Amino acid sequence: MAGYLLSLDQGTTSSRAILFTPDGAVLASQQQEFAQIFPQPGWVEHDPQAIWDSTLNSARRVLQQTGIGADEIIAAGITNQRETTLLWDRHTGEPLYNAIVWQDRRTAELCQRLQRQSGAEALVRERTGLLLDPYFSATKLMWLLEHIPGARERAERGELAFGTVDTFLLWRLSGGKVHATDATNAARTMLFNIHTQQWDADLLRLFDIPAELLPDVKDSAAEFGTMEASLLGAAVPVRGMAGDQQAALIGQACLQPGMAKSTYGTGCFMVLNTGTRALQSEHRLLTTVAYRLQGQPVYALEGSIFMAGATLQWIRDGLRLISSAGECQSLAEATGYNNPVYMVPAFTGLGAPYWDPQARGAIMGLSRDTGIKEIVTAGLQAVCYQSRDLLQAMAQDGVQPQVLRVDGGMVVNDWLMQFLADILGITIARPRVTETTALGAALLAGLQAGVFQDTDDLQRVWQHDRTYQPQLAAAQREALYQGWQQAVQRVRSSD
Numbered sequence: 001m002a003g004y005l006l007s008l009d010q011g012t013t014s015s016r017a018i019l020f021t022p023d024g025a026v027l028a029s030q031q032q033e034f035a036q037i038f039p040q041p042g043w044v045e046h047d048p049q050a051i052w053d054s055t056l057n058s059a060r061r062v063l064q065q066t067g068i069g070a071d072e073i074i075a076a077g078i079t080n081q082r083e084t085t086l087l088w089d090r091h092t093g094e095p096l097y098n099a100i101v102w103q104d105r106r107t108a109e110l111c112q113r114l115q116r117q118s119g120a121e122a123l124v125r126e127r128t129g130l131l132l133d134p135y136f137s138a139t140k141l142m143w144l145l146e147h148i149p150g151a152r153e154r155a156e157r158g159e160l161a162f163g164t165v166d167t168f169l170l171w172r173l174s175g176g177k178v179h180a181t182d183a184t185n186a187a188r189t190m191l192f193n194i195h196t197q198q199w200d201a202d203l204l205r206l207f208d209i210p211a212e213l214l215p216d217v218k219d220s221a222a223e224f225g226t227m228e229a230s231l232l233g234a235a236v237p238v239r240g241m242a243g244d245q246q247a248a249l250i251g252q253a254c255l256q257p258g259m260a261k262s263t264y265g266t267g268c269f270m271v272l273n274t275g276t277r278a279l280q281s282e283h284r285l286l287t288t289v290a291y292r293l294q295g296q297p298v299y300a301l302e303g304s305i306f307m308a309g310a311t312l313q314w315i316r317d318g319l320r321l322i323s324s325a326g327e328c329q330s331l332a333e334a335t336g337y338n339n340p341v342y343m344v345p346a347f348t349g350l351g352a353p354y355w356d357p358q359a360r361g362a363i364m365g366l367s368r369d370t371g372i373k374e375i376v377t378a379g380l381q382a383v384c385y386q387s388r389d390l391l392q393a394m395a396q397d398g399v400q401p402q403v404l405r406v407d408g409g410m411v412v413n414d415w416l417m418q419f420l421a422d423i424l425g426i427t428i429a430r431p432r433v434t435e436t437t438a439l440g441a442a443l444l445a446g447l448q449a450g451v452f453q454d455t456d457d458l459q460r461v462w463q464h465d466r467t468y469q470p471q472l473a474a475a476q477r478e479a480l481y482q483g484w485q486q487a488v489q490r491v492r493s494s495d
């Protein structure tokens, strides 16, 4: 089929537009960063106009760069930073406040208050697969309704619309005609019942959210509406949508139960396909919707690590031990595996499976001969030990992937990938196209457009670049990991 697939990838620090050929190759890519707003400690906001402008500019530029007309685009897909919460006026389209970003912790106390309410935590866990944490949209929306004068009354009168970034972009792209999301994004709001695939009345009551605010929830490959022709020069149909980590799972073609991917960027997100079974984790992993096709949800277990590449950024910009992230590979090669130094990068607490917001970072095992290389190596090793924590939690929940597909900025580091294989004891596979998030959204759009017939067709798009096999003796692997577990134990605020 002639024509192209356009992917709009709206991330936490930048927006990207990528044009793919129908066989999943990247034709061109444009990216624009935007400002992070930190009004108070622990608060993180984005200007909605900056989200919109950077997305639209990237899309326009990628067409200009290639000379391709919008009328040559078969379908567009949207993928996005998840959980980030917006509230806008249905008549004017104007947001009432900045977007409250997923990293924002302003509702921590509100969450603690709700946790004390009998049965609240269990209700959230059972219906949404999530934990009662400020990370998700519900308490952010609650905050907006409480703090913007008149917002609650207006919401009850049906004058306002809530949305995560996908929904906001679709609203603007469609000229205010479509208020919809997909099941993967809905699953991160803490208001959506992942079993019935409906907004949940009990949760709406718990968080005091008027149902009038909510978007329609569609499959991840669906007819989401068309973009206003004035935006790109032709009315491009939007046919795919998924939160960025779920889109990466699709872009990595992890479409069978037991297949897993891990994205190593600023943070790390490991997602494991569990098929049509919504597996409830006993080890504080999240249960989430991986994608929904033809009304059938496929579920996933997810673990997130807050500091992956960000640890190296701190080593570079905070400690100034290196001048670029690329330097760390040769330092790690010189140090070797048997590094007595352990770094626990709990700068903003520990994520899954610990969920310990009070824990703080530490570097342990220092001696007079410790130098820069040992500290840098410990920063890299911490990413792998934390991945092992997540993989182990998944295994204890009954699913043990044999291969982990990886992507994100850190996976260019061959030493890191080999150490990851050795510490996890499974095969690490790196794909040829590492823009897996954008690819996932394009694949969903292509599926809906008929470019691909079924998920088997999507699987054929994935191409392998390099694999790393575990080579370390089991005893040595366990000894290294034990050192990590002891280090974590020492920084935790509670058991």
Ligand SMILES: Nc1ncnc2c1ncn2[C@@H]1O[C@H](COP(=O)(O)OP(=O)(O)O)[C@@H](O)[C@H]1O
Residues within 6 Å of the ligand: 011, 013, 264, 265, 266, 267, 308, 309, 310, 312, 313, 325, 326, 327, 328, 329, 408, 409, 410, 411, 412, 413, 416
């Ligand atoms: N050679 C390298 N080895 C390890 N980490 C690296 C290397 N090059 C870049 N990184 C890390 O990769 C991260 C950027 O990855 P990227 O996927 O672009 O992040 P994000 O999409 O979250 O902004 C940075 O935090 C950087 O420290």
Ligand SMILES: O=P(O)(O)OC[C@H](O)CO
Residues within 6 Å of the ligand: 010, 011, 012, 013, 080, 081, 082, 083, 102, 243, 244, 245, 265, 266
């Ligand atoms: O935009 P990213 O890549 O930092 O991803 C953010 C995640 O979706 C947050 O859950």
